[in-house]
Structure formats: C-alpha cells, structure tokens
Amino acid sequence: MKNFILLFVLAFSVCWSSQAFAKVNVFACAPEWGALAEEIGGDNVSITVATAASQDVHFVRAKPSLLTAMRKADLVFCSGASLEQGWLPLLVRKAGDRDVQQESIGWLMASDYVEKLDVMANADRSQGHVHPEGNPHVHLDPRNIDIIAEMLAERLLLIDRENMAVYQSNLARFKEKWANLSQKWVGDTSSLKGKQVVVYHNAWSYLLNWLGMDVIATLEPKPGVPPTAAHLEAVLARVDNASVQAILVAPYEDGDAAQWLSDKTSIPVVQLPFTVGGDAKATNLEMLFEQTITKLKGA
Amino acid sequence: MSKKLLLAAVSVAALNVSPAFAASDEELKLLRAEIAKMQATYEAKINELEGKLEAIETRQSTANTMQANTVAVTSVQPSARPATAQRPINNSSFNPEIGVILQGQYQSFSNDSGEFAGFAIGEEGERGEEGLGIDETELNFSASVDNLFRASSTVALHEHEGDLEVELEEAYVETLALPYGMQAKAGRFFSELGYLNSHHAHSDDFADRPLPNRAFLDSNYNDDGVQISMILPTDLYTEIGAGAFRGSDFPGGGAEGSDIGAWTAYGRVGGDIGNNTSWRIGASTLQANDVSREANEDTVTFEGDSDLYILDGRAVIAPTGNSAEQEIILQGEYFYRDENGTYEDTDFGTGVVDYDDAQSGWYAQTVYKFLPKWRVGARYAQLYAGDTPAGLAGSALDSEGHDPWSGTAMIDWTNSEFSRARLQYNHEELADGQNDNQIMLQYIMSIGAHGAHAF
Numbered sequence: 094m095k096n097f098i099l100l101f102v103l104a105f106s107v108c109w110s111s112q113a114f115a116k117v118n119v120f121a122c123a124p125e126w127g128a129l130a131e132e133i134g135g136d137n138v139s140i141t142v143a144t145a146a147s148q149d150v151h152f153v154r155a156k157p158s159l160l161t162a163m164r165k166a167d168l169v170f171c172s173g174a175s176l177e178q179g180w181l182p183l184l185v186r187k188a189g190d191r192d193v194q195q196e197s198i199g200w201l202m203a204s205d206y207v208e209k210l211d212v213m214a215n216a217d218r219s220q221g222h223v224h225p226e227g228n229p230h231v232h233l234d235p236r237n238i239d240i241i242a243e244m245l246a247e248r249l250l251l252i253d254r255e256n257m258a259v260y261q262s263n264l265a266r267f268k269e270k271w272a273n274l275s276q277k278w279v280g281d282t283s284s285l286k287g288k289q290v291v292v293y294h295n296a297w298s299y300l301l302n303w304l305g306m307d308v309i310a311t312l313e314p315k316p317g318v319p320p321t322a323a324h325l326e327a328v329l330a331r332v333d334n335a336s337v338q339a340i341l342v343a344p345y346e347d348g349d350a351a352q353w354l355s356d357k358t359s360i361p362v363v364q365l366p367f368t369v370g371g372d373a374k375a376t377n378l379e380m381l382f383e384q385t386i387t388k389l390k391g392a
Numbered sequence: 393m394s395k396k397l398l399l400a401a402v403s404v405a406a407l408n409v410s411p412a413f414a415a416s417d418e419e420l421k422l423l424r425a426e427i428a429k430m431q432a433t434y435e436a437k438i439n440e441l442e443g444k445l446e447a448i449e450t451r452q453s454t455a456n457t458m459q460a461n462t463v464a465v466t467s468v469q470p471s472a473r474p475a476t477a478q479r480p481i482n483n484s485s486f487n488p489e490i491g492v493i494l495q496g497q498y499q500s501f502s503n504d505s506g507e508f509a510g511f512a513i514g515e516e517g518e519r520g521e522e523g524l525g526i527d528e529t530e531l532n533f534s535a536s537v538d539n540l541f542r543a544s545s546t547v548a549l550h551e552h553e554g555d556l557e558v559e560l561e562e563a564y565v566e567t568l569a570l571p572y573g574m575q576a577k578a579g580r581f582f583s584e585l586g587y588l589n590s591h592h593a594h595s596d597d598f599a600d601r602p603l604p605n606r607a608f609l610d611s612n613y614n615d616d617g618v619q620i621s622m623i624l625p626t627d628l629y630t631e632i633g634a635g636a637f638r639g640s641d642f643p644g645g646g647a648e649g650s651d652i653g654a655w656t657a658y659g660r661v662g663g664d665i666g667n668n669t670s671w672r673i674g675a676s677t678l679q680a681n682d683v684s685r686e687a688n689e690d691t692v693t694f695e696g697d698s699d700l701y702i703l704d705g706r707a708v709i710a711p712t713g714n715s716a717e718q719e720i721i722l723q724g725e726y727f728y729r730d731e732n733g734t735y736e737d738t739d740f741g742t743g744v745v746d747y748d749d750a751q752s753g754w755y756a757q758t759v760y761k762f763l764p765k766w767r768v769g770a771r772y773a774q775l776y777a778g779d780t781p782a783g784l785a786g787s788a789l790d791s792e793g794h795d796p797w798s799g800t801a802m803i804d805w806t807n808s809e810f811s812r813a814r815l816q817y818n819h820e821e822l823a824d825g826q827n828d829n830q831i832m833l834q835y836i837m838s839i840g841a842h843g844a845h846a847f
Contacts, residue, residue: 130557145667145715147667147712147714148710148713148714148715148716149714149716151716152715152716152809153715154670154708156662156670157629157661157662157663157664157670157671157672157707158629158662158663158664158670160623160629160631160662161623161626161627161629161630161663163630164573164586164623165625179809186542186566186568187575187623188573188623190567190569190570190571190572190573191539191568191569191571194539194569196539218808218810218839221808229399236696293634309681317808318808319764319765345714345716345717346405347717347764
C-alpha cells in the first residue's frame with residue numbers, strides 16, 4: 094500500500110516535471126530488433142531499422158541516413174557482441190549524444206543479456222571473422238526473445254516514464270503470447286530433434302540449440318571467409334553418407350556453394366528468413382519463427 | 393528486506409556507472425521496485441511454464457541438449473537485473489586500442505620526370521619512389537579518455553630519399569557527448585575538406601591520391617587546430633562545420649605569431665535513394681592567410697593568401713541490396729584555388745613576382761565490386777594551371793599551355809576487411825610530352841584494433 098501511494102506520487106511528479114515527450118526514437122540495428130521494439134513500444138516509439146533482411150549486418154556502411162537517425166536516437170537497440178563493430182561505434186561517436194553512449198540507459202545490446210553460445214577463450218583473426226564474446230546471432234531462440242523483450246521494456250519505461258503503464262501492458266501481452274507460441278513451437282518441432290544440418294555460416298547456432306539439432310558441417314571454411322573448392326570437397330566427403338536434413342542459408346548469403354553441395358548429395362537447400370522480412374511471409378517475429386519452422390520441417 | 397537492499401544497491405550501482413542518467417536516487421529505486429513487482433507476477437507464470445517445458449523435455453529428452461536448455465531457461469528467471477551492469481566494453485581489451493597498418497609496394501615509372509607543369513608541389517604530393525619498398529607504416533592508438541572525450545593519435549613512419557621520417561599524422565581529442573548533434577575536435581587531424589582529405593590513405597580506393605589532392609592539399613591537409621561540427625536535426629542528413637588552424641601545413645606554411653593562419657568551413661547533405669543507394673554531396677573551403685610556403689623541393693616560394701574551394705560528391709550503390717556481394721562507388725571532387733601574393737622560383741632565378749590568379753582541377757572515379765573479394769576501378773584526373781605572369785615565364789609555374797592529366801585503372805583483391813592487395817596502372821601527362829606509364833602493385837594490411845571507416 095505504501096508502495097502504491099509512493100508510486101502514485103511519483104507518477105504525478107513525473108507527469109508534471111517532464112515536458113510533453115515526443116515518441117521515443119529507437120535505432121534498431123536489424124529488422125528483428127525493430128520488430129521487437131514495435132511489439133513493446135507500440136505507438137509510443139518511432140523506429141529506424143538500420144539494415145534490411147537482404148544485408149549482412151556484419152558489413153554495412155556508416156551511411157549518411159544512419160547518422161541522421163543516430164543523431165535523434167533515444168535508444169540504440171542492437172545485437173552487440175561486436176556484430177556491428179564495423180559501423181555502429183562510428184555512428185555513435187559521430188552523431189550520438191550522451192543518451193546513447195555505451196553504459197547508458199539508451200544503449201541496449203541484446204547479446205549482453207542472454208547465455209551466449211560459441212564463446213571463445215582465445216581468438217585470433219586467422220580463425221576468420223570470429224566474435225570472442227560469443228555468437229552474436231542471438232535472436233533465433235524464442236527464449237532469448239523473451240528475455241530481451243523484458244530488457245527492452247525496462248529501458249523504454251526508464252526513458253519514457255510517462256508511458257510506463259503502456260510498456261508494461263505491452264510487455265505483459267507480448268510475454269503471454271510468446272509463452273503460448275513457444276510452447277506450441279516446442280511441440281511442433283519435436284520431430285526435428287537430433288537431426289543434422291549443414292549451414293553456410295554459424296548464424297543458426299541459437300536456433301539449432303533450441304531445436305536440439307546439430308551442425309555437421311559449415312560451408313564457410315572459417316567464419317566470414319567465403320567457401321573454397323577444397324573446403325567444399327571436404328564437406329562433401331563428410332556429409333556423403335550421413336543423414337542430413339538440410340543445407341541452411343540466409344537471404345544475404347551466396348547460395349551457389351549450397352546449391353553445388355545439394356546437387357552432389359540431393360540434400361535440399363533451405364533458405365530460411367533469418368530475420369523479419371527475410372521472406373514474404375515473415376512479417377513479424379511470430380511469423381519469422383513460424384516460417385522458419387515450416388521451412389525446416391518441409392525439408 | 394534483503395531484496396530491497398539489493399534493489400537499492402543496484403540503483404546506486406546503475407547511477408554510478410551511468411552519470412548520464414542522473415535521475416534522483418529515490419525515483420529510480422521506486423521504478424526498480426515496480427519492475428521487480430511486475431516481474432514477480434510473471435515469476436509464477438514462468439515457473440509454471442518452466443515446469444511444462446521440463447515435462448515436455450523429459451518426455452523427449454536427449455541428455456546433452458537438455459542441459460543447454462536448462463541453462464537458458466533458468467536465465468529467464470526474473471531477477472532485479474541492473475540495467476547497465478555486467479557488460480563487457482567492446483573492443484577495449486587493450487586500452488588504448490592499438491592498430492598497425494602495414495603497406496608495401498612495387499612501383500615502376502616509364503618517365504624520369506614527375507614534374508607538374510604550372511604547379512609547385514609539396515613533398516607529399518610528389519609521385520612515390522620506384523622499385524620495391526614499404527610505403528607508410530601507420531601506428532594508431534585510440535581510446536575513450538573518459539565519458540566525455542576520445543583521443544586518437546596516428547604516427548606514420550616512411551622513408552624519403554633514404555631517411556626514415558616520422559610524421560605525426562594525427563593527434564587529437566574529440567568530444568563524445570555534446571548535445572544537438574555537435575562534436576568538437578582539437579589537436580592535429582585530417583580536416584573535413586572535400587571527401588578524401590579526412591580519410592587515411594590506406595582506405596583509399598586507389599594506390600595514389602588523385603592529382604588535385606596532390607597539387608592543392610599536398611595529399612592531405614592535417615594542420616593543428618580546432619574543428620566543430622554539427623549534424624542538423626533534419627530528415628535529410630545535413631552536417632555543417634568550421635575549423636581554425638595554425639596554418640603551418642600545405643597549402644599554408646611559415647605560420648608564426650599568435651594569428652590564426654587558416655580557416656575551414658564545410659557543409660554537406662546526404663541520404664538514401666531507395667534501399668540500395670546512398671549519396672552525399674558537399675562544399676568546403678580552406679582559407680590560408682599570410683602564407684609563406686616552399687614547394688618543388690624548396691625551390692619555389694609562395695607568399696600571400698591562398699584560398700581553396702572544393703565541391704565533392706559520392707554515391708554508393710548495392711545492385712543486389714547486399715553491399716557485401718556487389719557494390720558500385722561513384723566519387724568526384726572539384727577544386728578551385730585562388731592565390732594572391734608573390735611567387736619566386738630560385739631554380740630559374742625569377743625573383744619575386746606578383747601573382748594573382750586561380751588554378752583548378754577535378755577528378756572522377758568509379759569502383760565496382762563484382763565479386764565479394766574483387767573490385768575494379770577507373771579514375772580520370774585533370775588540372776588547369778591558369779595563366780602565367782610574364783615574370784614567371786619558363787619557370788616551374790609556366791605550364792606552357794599544357795594542363796596536367798592522368799588516367800588510371802586498378803583491380804584489387806580484399807581477402808577480409810583487414811587485408812587488400814592491388815594492381816594499378818596510371819598514364820600521366822603532367823607536362824607537355826612528358827608521358828609517364830606507371831605500374832603500382834601494393835598491399836595494405838591491418839593488425840590490432842581497426843575502427844570502421846566513414847561512409
């Protein structure tokens with residue numbers, strides 16, 4: 094009760110003290126984070142999504158329009174784990190004000206809050222484009238989305254306290270929906286458990302970990318290094334007699350190597366959407382997972 | 393009770409690490425409490441869910457994946473997670489970040505002379521040395537100083553005529569958290585002038601700088617001074633800025649006393665066309681006053697005022713929407729230099745001759761990435777020497793009616809963002825009949841921390 098009164102007073106003082114707050118400007122590095130910000134922020138946020146599903150988020154230019162978006166950003170919402178290392182720090186340095194510097198409320202890196210896979214004790218660039226902090230592609234595990242949604246709601250309500258109640262109820266609604274969906278998906282995908290796949294890049298670690306699937310081979314000889322003929326031959330030898338469900342590629346990845354392997358082995362190439370907008374039907378987070386599961390099971 | 397204490401501690405911790413968010417202690421504590429309450433409501437639900445999940449998982453368990461799942465699910469358990477704790481600071485495992493750029497090359501020129509007709513060229517603007525050699529080795533140290541400042545220094549080592557030269561290319565501090573899209577920079581740095589000047593040579597798309605940058609900026613203008621810039625709150629990217637400098641770097645020179653020797657100002661706009669094309673255009677000026685500068689290996693002296701105006705444009709197109717796959721870069725700059733003062737060419741014994749004239753130049757280039765690792769490029773550059781005062785006839789400043797030009801073709805291979813090898817062919821005719829066919833083979837490697845390059 095005491096808490097309640099305090100809160101009431103606080104809510105009032107906040108309303109009185111802050112000037113009318115415009116929409117919270119969210120700078121989302123990738124479509125999946127833009128989609129999540131839309132779920133939790135609703136009409137109270139204005140979202141700029143820095144990259145499209147057709148782009149590899151590792152390699153993006155710090156282009157002028159992104160500087161403009163960064164200049165007005167109240168919240169920078171990205172994967173982190175140095176996925177955006179090639180362009181995000183530059184944008185923040187050049188255009189970010191103190192609200193969105195590292196260690197501030199306006200700096201939310203999703204991978205900081207989930208259990209990371211593929212963490213490397215020792216990393217050297219001869220191992221390719223590696224992320225010693227762990228695999229940054231954290232969004233394809235619904236359990237991670239759930240955690241990150243909470244973190245996002247917390248940041249939004251700290252930035253825009255006037256609309257605290259809205260973010261809370263959006264989060265509650267999303268979490269309930271997500272819990273039901275996750276449960277359904279676990280049931281839907283039981284047949285995939287233990288199946289093996291070939292991947293182009295280790296972009297699917299979280300998805301496969303969630304589904305209990307295994308990677309038997311990677312088309313890239315090293316992360317970020319395009320497939321070579323010698324490496325593909327080695328992959329071919331490895332998968333030849335194994336039972337492999339599919340060869341997974343993302344929309345921004347070159348499908349030639351996957352097709353070559355498929356022609357040799359008759360393992361189907363499956364292009365998963367990878368992120369929101371990655372195929373025509375994956376228009377939001379729910380449909381991203383639905384499409385991913387449908388395509389995986391269809392393989 | 394202990395939970396409250398914990399929350400209080402967490403709030404204090406959050407405040408400590410985040411001075412930017414200086415809301416009152418009390419408010420934050422309350423918010424935290426509210427969040428915790430909110431989370432507690434879900435705790436029950438999540439526990440229930442967890443139970444269900446576990447039940448399902450036990451039914452179809454495979455022992456090893458089970459373990460991984462449990463770890464992840466447990467981390468869902470809501471706790472009063474501090475908003476800004478437990479996060480590694482990216483790319484600062486070394487403080488400061490240290491980066492080294494190594495460059496090496498083989499160059500061959502068919503003509504003995506690389507003189508520019510009608511222009512007096514600084515040391516960095518001259519063509520390089522023939523044969524095998526290492527080009528500049530750059531050592532960069534940079535780091536955030538604290539929450540408000542970042543500092544960077546770049547030392548370039550290179551050999552010039554057998555002597556090892558150490559050049560302090562950049563040594564500056566910049567602000568990190570000025571409001572209204574503003575940023576201030578102080579120290580020595582590559583000024584915002586046109587497109588190429590603010591970029592380090594190792595990020596260029598060709599092995600050498602285009603003719604106008606060599607003639608008018610001695611490849612790079614990096615003077616000591618201050619610069620302030622501001623990104624305007626417009627939907628179209630708009631940036632303006634200005635700087636004040638000592639005036640000791642080419643085209644300035646001989647700066648002494650307390651005067652501001654050179655001023656700069658620039659403005660640029662940019663944006664996207666559709667999803668696949670980005671562009672920027674800009675205008676800038678460098679006004680150097682009371683210059684006393686020596687060029688052409690100290691044989692030509694200019695004294696007076698030197699005003700330079702530059703227009704620049706650049707567009708980057710990703711035909712497939714994925715720039716990692718294919719990319720086209722179009723880029724060009726136009727230079728106009730108006731000088732008022734005196735020239736003297738001691739080699740020709742011209743004496744001090746009054747000079748009031750303008751010279752200009754431009755380049756246009758395109759680079760096409762046709763495969764993820766391969767790019768080809770072409771460039772054309774042209775200079776216009778302008779009229780020669782009678783007193784300078786026959787000297788280095790007499791172009792004899794010839795306007796220097798050069799045509800370039802290049803192909804490069806980029807194994808990763810840290811390594812590149814390049815083959816380039818130039819045909820230059822910098823003076824009448826002085827045809828020079830140049831072959832350049834180079835590598836550029838980067839080790840250690842290496843920040844992103846600007847658009």
